[in-house]
Amino acid sequence: MTRAYNFSAGPATLPEPVLRQAQAEMLDWNGVGASIVELSHRGAEFMGVAAQAEADLRTLLSVPDDYAVLFLAGGATTQQALLALNFAAPGQTVDYVVTGHWGKTAIRQVRPYVDVHVAADGEPGGFRDIPPRQDWSLSADAAYVHITANETIHGVEFRDTPDVGTVPLFADFSSSIASAPLDVSRYGLIYAGAQKNLGPVGVSVVIVRRELLERAGQPRADIFNYASHAARDSMLNTPPTWNWYLLGLTVKWMLEQGGVEEFARRNAAKAALVYDAIDGSGGFYRNEVAVPVRSRMNIPFFLPDETLTTRFVAESKAAGLLALKGHKAVGGLRASLYNAMPVAGAQALVGFMRDFQQRHG
Ligand SMILES: Cc1ncc(COP(=O)(O)O)c(C=O)c1O
Numbered sequence: 001m002t003r004a005y006n007f008s009a010g011p012a013t014l015p016e017p018v019l020r021q022a023q024a025e026m027l028d029w030n031g032v033g034a035s036i037v038e039l040s041h042r043g044a045e046f047m048g049v050a051a052q053a054e055a056d057l058r059t060l061l062s063v064p065d066d067y068a069v070l071f072l073a074g075g076a077t078t079q080q081a082l083l084a085l086n087f088a089a090p091g092q093t094v095d096y097v098v099t100g101h102w103g104k105t106a107i108r109q110v111r112p113y114v115d116v117h118v119a120a121d122g123e124p125g126g127f128r129d130i131p132p133r134q135d136w137s138l139s140a141d142a143a144y145v146h147i148t149a150n151e152t153i154h155g156v157e158f159r160d161t162p163d164v165g166t167v168p169l170f171a172d173f174s175s176s177i178a179s180a181p182l183d184v185s186r187y188g189l190i191y192a193g194a195q196k197n198l199g200p201v202g203v204s205v206v207i208v209r210r211e212l213l214e215r216a217g218q219p220r221a222d223i224f225n226y227a228s229h230a231a232r233d234s235m236l237n238t239p240p241t242w243n244w245y246l247l248g249l250t251v252k253w254m255l256e257q258g259g260v261e262e263f264a265r266r267n268a269a270k271a272a273l274v275y276d277a278i279d280g281s282g283g284f285y286r287n288e289v290a291v292p293v294r295s296r297m298n299i300p301f302f303l304p305d306e307t308l309t310t311r312f313v314a315e316s317k318a319a320g321l322l323a324l325k326g327h328k329a330v331g332g333l334r335a336s337l338y339n340a341m342p343v344a345g346a347q348a349l350v351g352f353m354r355d356f357q358q359r360h361g
Helices: 016-024 044-059 075-087 101-110 210-214 227-229 241-257 257-277 306-318 345-361
Strands: 066-072 095-100 115-121 146-148 167-171 187-194 204-209 298-301 333-336
Touching: 016 241, 044 066, 044 075, 044 241, 066 227, 075 167, 075 187, 075 204, 075 227, 095 210, 101 115, 101 146, 101 167, 115 187, 204 210, 210 227, 210 333, 241 257, 241 333, 257 298, 257 345, 306 333, 306 345
Parallel strands: 095 115, 095 146, 146 167, 167 187
Antiparallel strands: 066 204, 187 204, 298 333
């Protein structure tokens, strides 16, 4: 069996040791005679898996004690809607900084509940840059300020945490969580779908300052209430146990590999390889994002025409480099370089890019 290099934006490549361990434990987890996916979430076995995953994630991300960590079904989009229900009064103003597709999605999820104020918008510039902080028009009375830490489709990333004063900063870290050191205490809330850097699709992580859970928010069912989930250790109902277990294995693997400092080093090396290949191609490959905010996780790039793009996708796939087709919203190509992508994968991609240019440039 050969495993290809998989550049999918999500669900994305997982570390091979994690998949092998899951395979080995599939029929009989830890000698109990059943798979972990067949055991009650309230039993000692799964409770142990869940608690270890949380403890390891807290270690990996240096999560302060006054933050709750929730493991929830529903994906990042569901969390986007729940932000307003949990933290803003009906009709209250919330500030959004839009730097790509997912910032717009986040706004769509809360419009029914709150008064959305777009404090800054990168769309007039084609989402090629992050509007400078001094140009943001933040509202003094906003319930929170929302940013997308890394825009998976447009390839735009906040390299630093913006200062937004006393209003809590909420951030969608779906495609960059654990890719580099992060000061959690600068944020009121961080959320991420797991399916890029943390594990499989089907579970989302929410890291929230506990005092924010005391906010009244809006009338909502218990299942949409973060405070209820926190009070019940994310076991208000049956949690996505299989996904939580796989997330735990992935986080453990990241700790064993050296943690976020090591991944920041590897991710910078991988991104530099690919951006250098693009910038050094004499215009054959193009990435249009301003250099200081280029994403280290998702690199959209373009060829001179559609015929070459189609050929690149087909030939790269045949060469064992999967899922390089760009998102339909922007077209072109995209390489996602999450933590589980080895440096050798980026080297293989760059080798292919140079070869493709020689043959078709
Ligand atoms: C940055 C970002 N936010 C939100 C989402 C939506 O996540 P989900 O499909 O888990 O709802 C994605 C999915 O790719 C994403 O990349």
